[in-house]
Amino acid sequence: MEQSFLAYLRGRTRGLPQVDVGIGDDAAVYAVGDSEVKQVACTDQIIDGVDFLSESQPLASIGYKSIAINLSDIAAMGARPTAALVTLALPQDNATEIAGEVYEGILEACQEYGVAIAGGDLSTYDGVLSISVTMLGTVTGPWLRSAAVEGDAVFVSGSLGGSILGRHLRPVPRIRLAEQLRKHVDVHAAIDVSDGFSLDLDRMLAASRVGIEMDIERIPISQAANELAQTTGRSPLQHAWSDGEDFELIFTVSADDAQRLADLPPDALETQVTRIGTVVGRTGLWKRNPGSKLERVFPQGYVHGETDVEATVSP
Amino acid sequence: MEQSFLAYLRGRTRGLPQVDVGIGDDAAVYAVGDSEVKQVACTDQIIDGVDFLSESQPLASIGYKSIAINLSDIAAMGARPTAALVTLALPQDNATEIAGEVYEGILEACQEYGVAIAGGDLSTYDGVLSISVTMLGTVTGPWLRSAAVEGDAVFVSGSLGGSILGRHLRPVPRIRLAEQLRKHVDVHAAIDVSDGFSLDLDRMLAASRVGIEMDIERIPISQAANELAQTTGRSPLQHAWSDGEDFELIFTVSADDAQRLADLPPDALETQVTRIGTVVGRTGLWKRNPGSKLERVFPQGYVHGETDVEATVSP
Known part of the structure; x- marks a missing residue:
């Protein structure tokens, strides 16, 4: 609802x-x-x-x-x-x-x-x-969901999936990371992962009226997602893609600022940030396959008031 | 609790x-x-x-x-x-x-x-x-419960009691009155009547570490309190004294400002304000009797998590 x-x-x-x-x-x-x-x-x-x-x-x-x-x-x-x-x-x-x-x-x-x-x-x-x-x-200068622009690099903090094994009760809200990012780069758009990485990513991009070309294999998969996959029959990537309550940050910065982040010393940020794709004008989530062929993938996660939506196309 | x-x-x-x-x-x-x-x-x-x-x-x-x-x-x-x-x-x-x-x-x-x-x-x-x-x-310059000082005049807006007959569902929060008062006087302390006039009055005075000499007969009694008294066996004054959810304002101003309020044209404020007493150094609620004898009276009203406290001494 x-x-x-x-x-x-x-x-x-x-x-x-x-x-x-x-x-x-x-x-x-x-x-x-x-x-x-x-x-x-x-x-x-x-x-x-x-x-x-x-x-x-x-x-x-x-x-x-x-x-x-x-x-x-x-x-x-x-x-x-x-x-x-x-x-x-x-x-x-x-x-x-x-x-x-x-x-x-x-x-x-x-x-x-x-x-x-x-x-x-x-x-x-x-x-x-x-x-x-x-x-x-x-x-001063809030990060809006709607502020991603074509050419931005898209990052996600920490690693994703399997929070149900325990992390969901003691999540680390990325307050310190946000403050650290402010010191080094100009974040354009941001959202936190509460209902599922792909679902929240899709919400941010939809609010910005843009899409993403993703390097799916770069999505940072948590140890908990690997553990959980052993009992659920789903892949670690599927857990990282759709599990709720990671409370990591998804954010976009310019290509120059993406380089700045890559060049930071390891202890400049409280957790790793991983570049998982690039903002494109065409809306939707697009997976980059070998040979640069693009394939549309679909968000999945927890939608309030509905049962979990099963992905028709998994990443 | x-x-x-x-x-x-x-x-x-x-x-x-x-x-x-x-x-x-x-x-x-x-x-x-x-x-x-x-x-x-x-x-x-x-x-x-x-x-x-x-x-x-x-x-x-x-x-x-x-x-x-x-x-x-x-x-x-x-x-x-x-x-x-x-x-x-x-x-x-x-x-x-x-x-x-x-x-x-x-x-x-x-x-x-x-x-x-x-x-x-x-x-x-x-x-x-x-x-x-x-x-x-x-x-800018909030009205605190703790800011009443000796010699202040104590006012209450509107009339009190019997809100249960209907007014409690469509209360008039005194936003406009507060703005009007700001134009004319310097309010010291204020509180709204949510749990009962005498109880909230007592809370404000206690926060200011002062008391009040009251003219009990000046307490403005609502028509609803009069109606309700016909069925409850309690007096209209008792209803005005202790009924909850009036959402009127109790506030204090200096003696000079009290005169200023008395001199205002009738339409300067959205509702009447009635002077019901004077702040004194001795803590507690004190009723001024004929011949200026003072008698202590006790607050009564709705205390969260407890049943209604019956007054041992009614006003």
């Missing part, structure tokens, strides 16, 4: 002048006063039984994750986080204990990334644990 | 330099860049069966209310609203219909007060409707 309802909302909510970037990017961007520094805000909720399982996952990790996934959206805007507002809906039984454990993880993540808890709300009710976080930040 | 848990949180979350006002006021205040204009943020969630009843109340009104109660907090800071982030947790059955109806009211309220919808999140789950709103705004 989410995508179509967001489209409806976008139609209904006319932009007000104070909001530079509204619904549809990783976070909203708006001006405060006449400062060049813009305000960034995003929100994400996670619910027991849908986004996590309180019976089998530590509550502190769930709290940590509720902050980290919002920080990932802030990183995808090239922004710095400042403050969070945290709202909990708590089951009546053991509400205080649950809140305390969840907050251990929330406070740990906030401390790690220099985020203040600016407010929040707590309710108890006859229902399951739900955590809703609004993350605020600041940015 | 809420008050004690907030106290725990306040202890755990050390203030970061970017946040001027953190947990404990109606909204957080923080700086963006070096602008004199500060950013304001607050959040409030409402849950079916706890804060509203979807079976008997129109979903559009519930949506309207979810925005209005947050605007009331923004008004209590003397701030102007800019943008909202809206998160819905939706029952699986009829999720899209429910979201659509709730959003009718959300959009109506946002349009009325010039608020942009900057983002949000939607989930469906096996549970009841829950709406979590984060409201952002801007302010």
Whole structure:
């Protein structure tokens, strides 16, 4: 439902002048006063039984994750986080204990990334644990999904796939990486990998009205994707292509800046960034085969409110 | 639970330099860049069966209310609203219909007060409707709960009590009044009436470490409080004293500014403001009796996570 309802909302909510970037990017961007520094805000909720399982996952990790996934959206805007507002809906039984454990993880993540808890709300009710976080930040020159241009080099950070084996509970939002990238290059477009590498890549390119010629074999496959493939019958590449919750960054830079990234000393960035293709004018994802033949491949991942879409053409 | 848990949180979350006002006021205040204009943020969630009843109340009104109660907090800071982030947790059955109806009211309220919808999140789950709103705004010189000083005149807007008869679903957040007051006077401290007039008054005074000498008979009693008293066996004054969800403003100004308010033409403010007492150094609520004898009276209202506290001494 989410995508179509967001489209409806976008139609209904006319932009007000104070909001530079509204619904549809990783976070909203708006001006405060006449400062060049813009305000960034995003929100994400996670619910027991849908986004996590309180019976089998530590509550502190769930709290940590509720902050980290919002920080990932802030990183995808090239922004710095400042403050969070945290709202909990708590089951009546053991509400205080649950809140305390969840907050251990929330406070740990906030401390790690220099985020203040600016407010929040707590309710108890006859229902399951739900955590809703609004993350605020600041940015000068936000990275938009729509800013990729033909000729850009496309990069992805870290390695992809298999986060379900554990990394999804303690993701590393790429706040530090975003700050490091800002020092060396001018990032054009960016998005974070939350619903699946290929799906989020496709969203960024669609927002920019461009496509990509990909070197599929350069997609960085995580160790976890290799492990997972041994039990699922799917290939490590398929996991890297479509698994959700990697929380890595996909971003584009000019060809010159791509060279600059290649020339950086190994410790300049907190994690590797891998060039996986080049932006082209023709929309869609295009796989470069031997002999330079291009073949269209299709995004795959987790679409909210739908069951997983199986790829008709796998990469 | 809420008050004690907030106290725990306040202890755990050390203030970061970017946040001027953190947990404990109606909204957080923080700086963006070096602008004199500060950013304001607050959040409030409402849950079916706890804060509203979807079976008997129109979903559009519930949506309207979810925005209005947050605007009331923004008004209590003397701030102007800019943008909202809206998160819905939706029952699986009829999720899209429910979201659509709730959003009718959300959009109506946002349009009325010039608020942009900057983002949000939607989930469906096996549970009841829950709406979590984060409201952002801007302010220069926020009105804090802690800024009342001895000698200040204490005012309340509108009239109090009996909102349960209907007004609670379509409250008037005092955004316009706050803006009008700014034109004429220098408001010191302010709070909005959400949990009960006397309880919120007491909270503001406690935050300022002062008390009040009250003219109880001047408390403006609403028509609804009079009607409700006919069926509840409680007096209209008791309803005005303790009923929740009036969403009026309590605020303090200097004696000179109190005179300025008294001298305003009738249409200068969107609603009446009534002087109900004077700030004194001795903490607590003090009722001025004939012959100037003072008697202590006690706050009463809705305390989150507890049943209503019955006043041991009624006003």
